[in-house]
Amino acid sequence: MHSIVAYAGAAIAEIAGCFAFWAWLRLGKSALWIVPGILSLIAFAWLLTKVESDFAGRAYAAYGGIYIVASVGWLWLVEGKMPDRWDMTGVAVCLIGAGIILFAPR
Numbered sequence: 001m002h003s004i005v006a007y008a009g010a011a012i013a014e015i016a017g018c019f020a021f022w023a024w025l026r027l028g029k030s031a032l033w034i035v036p037g038i039l040s041l042i043a044f045a046w047l048l049t050k051v052e053s054d055f056a057g058r059a060y061a062a063y064g065g066i067y068i069v070a071s072v073g074w075l076w077l078v079e080g081k082m083p084d085r086w087d088m089t090g091v092a093v094c095l096i097g098a099g100i101i102l103f104a105p106r
Contacts, residue, residue, distance in 0.1 A: 003051045003102065007063055010047035011070035017041035019074070058101060065098025 023029040038069025052061035072083045072091050095105075 003053070003062075004066075006047050006050040007066040008070070010044050010051075010063065010099055011067045013040045013044035013047060014067065015074050017044060018045075019078075062098045062102040065094040065101075067092040 017037045017040030020033045020040065024031055024033040024037075038084050048059065048063060051059040051063070053062075069091050075081050075087070076083055
């Protein structure tokens with residue numbers, strides 16, 4: 001369960017950090033947006049090290065599915081665009097893949 005919390009926190013931190021740059025470069029916000037963006041990206045990297053995995057590559061691969069879920073959630077909750085059926089189908093497929101990588105017996 002600790003890994004799921006670390007993954008969720010990392011996903012939120014990464015998306016928020018990247019969105020700060022998006023806001024600056026694509027939405028015309030102040031360049032000061034990059035300060036919290038950089039701090040958020042540092043938090044993302046730190047949180048990802050808290051995942052219970054012996055190998056970074058496996059942790060990153062499983063994180064990909066969690067990131068996709070969080071990104072679609074961001075699309076809906078922050079940007080106000082409801083995900084369509086293809087978004088949700090993709091989320092389901094990615095979660096299955098992440099679950100296999102993360103929880104498979106080794």
